[in-house]
Amino acid sequence: MKHLAALNKYFIQNKWRLILGLLFTAISIVFSVFQPIMVRQIFDLLSHNLDEYRLLENTPLSGIFKGSFSQILAFYGVSILIFALLSGFFLFLQRQTLIVMSRHIEYGLKNEIYQHYQRLDLNFFKMHRTGDLMSRITEDVSRVRMYVGPAIMYASRTLFLIVIIIYLMIDVNPLLTLYTLSPLPFLAITIYYVNRIIHKKSERIQAQLSGITSIAQESYSGIRVIKSYVQEEASTKHFEEASEAYKQSSISLAKTDALFQPAMALMIGLSVILTIFIGGLQVIAGNITVGNLAEFVIYVNMLMFPFFSIGMVASMIQRAAASQQRINEFLQIKPDITDTAGAKPVAINGEVRLDAVTFTYPHTGITAIKDFNLHIKPGEKIAVIGRTGSGKSTLAQLLIRMYDPQQGKILMGGADIRQIPLENLRSQISYVPQDVFLFSDTVANNIRFGDPVADLAKVQQAARQASVEKDILGFNEGFETAIGERGVTLSGGQKQRISIARALIKNPQLLIFDDCLSAVDARTEKEIIGNLYAYLKDKTAIIITHRIFALFEFDKIIVMDEGRIAEAGTHEELLSLNGYYAELYARQQSGDEEPLTE
Structure with a gap:
């Protein structure tokens, strides 16, 4: 759990949702455990009054007795229904608080990772693949959400249910309880060993998923190169090999997960058999009633889901721990380029x-x-x-x-x-990089990136100074034309000039142009230089x-x-x-x- 400890701050931020969720869980379980108690009372009532009913069967009192007894059974039936409805209502509230909490934590974690990416320096991005960065903010965060939501919900319900039911079982008959729960130590050992295997396999699967995402991202970005060199088949084969390795690892993990349910079913089956056998002997000996035995059988069946969920929760936690470990690796990286102490504007x-x-x-x-x-x-x-x-x-x-x-x-x-x-x-400072990057947005918004509050007139002026206004007005929707991812719909010269317009609209005192006219023709270059010379009159330019x-x-x-x-x-x-x-x-x-x- 040391890797998941990084999430404690989010639990503190959402403490009221967590507390209410746990409270609703406890109330829901309290109402649910009333049902086997009432079943016991019904069985005992039947057992105690059956002989009396047989004695009065042919007498005038039999009808009165039968009517009165029917009313009692109806009361118990309605009570069981009401308790079931109340239990379901609070179960609904439990999900509304804990699952909503998990979504808030997911939102906060994704924003934390994204903001951390924004703070990291260029050296970090040169050392890590884009696909890996994307995988950690999507797949890994999704698995962590399963821990802070469903895993917490199922674990709390399991814990409360086991504690309350075992307390009630011991209160009825400690010896029968001991026999009923005797398979549990074997279950604990199974969970311990299988969890270790799941954790290792989850780490490997997440790393392979990052690799697949990176391969896909690189292929999509370089699709023109792949097609021009007729490497579609080789690219597909490379992706298939990575996908095959991921598939085999996922199947291996699924097989390991599959060990839980048979183990749980075996333990529950043994508990039921022991309950009926030992409980029957206790009834014969007069230590417990038939109602107690029925109550025990219901308790054992109620424990079935908690025992099954132990494996599910353990799997969720192990996967979340593996994913959070990967997230922590990035969150713990400190950027080399930061504001120094005492820095002043x-x-x-x-x-x-x-x-x-x-x-x-x-x-x-x-x-x-x-x-x-x-x-x-x-x-x-x-x-x-x-x-x-x-x-x-x-x-x-x-x-x-x-x-x-x-x-x-x-x-x-x-x-x-x-x-x-x-x-x-x-x-x-305005900087026009050698490798021009445009966002999948409109032309106007790409230019406005240098000054987010600039109006259209200012955008048009910057485009005019960069000698790209005529090109833009020739587009179907002018400045509102969507240019596609990385400006794929534009020529190299148009992308460079839009990037220059983005720098000019910022109107800084220092401008740096890094080989930003390499893709324009001599005539356009001459026009741009003329415009720049006038624009840069009182500014420093490199x-x-x-x-x-x-x-x-x-x-x-x-x-x-x-x-x-x-x-x-x-x-x-x-x-x-x-x-x-x-x-x-x-x-x-x-x-x-x-x-x-x-």
């Missing part, structure tokens, strides 16, 4: 300084930035150029603090960005690119190589150096441009 004026910055990716050990120094004044326009793997995109990631450098520091507005709250820092924008007057151009600045200066200064930049410019002018995207 800072107004970013566009000034950026990197002092002796060195960064190594923790998951690969590759040093992407080495002893990097750069000073960008407010309002400057900086171009960053370099070969693949030179560290251009890493530089952008460091500036928005997706990672922290191992050495050196990065300052904005004179403050170390580690001393600026993350929300405050990122809210003042443009990472594999092309040289001769029409864009940069204050400084940086050429990166192996995480360091190899060349730096204006366009004319770099051409005069006759180095890598001059070579790239010559290639671009001749139409033989080397692809340098990162």
Whole structure:
């Protein structure tokens, strides 16, 4: 239960539902155990009055006796019905409180996991597959809900019922109770060993389910690649193999679960036989009445469901424990990028300084930035150029603090960005990533993602500045056109320009463009550059690119190589150096441009 202890905070939050649910359970059981007591009284009444009725059978008093006796039986019958209805009513209230509680806990747990995912840094998402993340927030949470709802409900009912019935049985005849319950120790041993097996198999099944989800997610996302390489059959075979392993494990678990019911049925059957045999001897000996024996048989049958539910509850708890253990593994991961103690909001004026910055990716050990120094004044326009793997995109990631450098520091507005709250820092920077991501929503809402409260006029203005308004107006529903998952219905250039519009609508003081014009043609690129030049007049901009924008007057151009600045200066200064930049410019002018995207 140590893994499930993480759920105790949710039980505390829903304590009144839990308390009321347990109270309703106890009341329902109290009304249900009145029924065998009344059956005992009826049997004893019949037994005691049968002889008297035979004596009066042929006398005038027989009719009166029979009528009176019928009224008593009717009273008991109505009482049993009323108690059954009351028991059912409180059983309904029990489900309404405990099952509703489980849904509230499920809601809270899913939100906790999702919010934790949002706080984790990029390194976490590079180390874990999307399918595994999805499995933990769906399948694992669903299994945990079975513990906080049905398992708690059945367990509490089982506990109350067993305690009350055993107390009543002992009160009638301790010896008969001992014989009746003698099979239970064997049942406990069976449950103990089978539970251990279920726990191990549940862990393996959940891991396999995560693998299946990951395979499916990757296949759906990369369906165009699969089709273009004619790998549908191979992809299907890979999925079938994973599904087959999951199926075999699930069947194995089902076979183990199947041990419970025969074991329970055997123990209950033995209890019934012992009750009738030993109870019959006790009746003959005069130690108990026939009513007591009937009462015992009903009690044993009432214990049938609790004993059966022991196995079911144990299985639910074991599966929930395995799932909660997987959830706890993620919830216990602490993000490396967090707000430091004493962090204070800072107004970013566009000034950026990197002092002796060195960064190594923790998951690969590759040093992407080495002893990097750069000073960008407010309002400057900086171009960053370099070969693949030179560290251009890493530089952008460091500036928005997706990672922290191992050495050196990065300052904005004179403050170390580690001393600026993350929300405050990122809210003042617009970043257009190299790998454009659009949500499965309308065009307007994708642009409005940069400013959720922006009106349509502002959205249209941002689209116009990004040179994508004409394309959008050509869609059937204009700005209200749904673009599909990851913008699958758009061209690469349209996706890039919508992503640029999203950055522009934010209207920040610092903008970072990471090779965001690679998919547009030269004419559109020229139009975008013209619009950007006017928009960025008083703003600081860092443009990472594999092309040289001769029409864009940069204050400084940086050429990166192996995480360091190899060349730096204006366009004319770099051409005069006759180095890598001059070579790239010559290639671009001749139409033989080397692809340098990162």
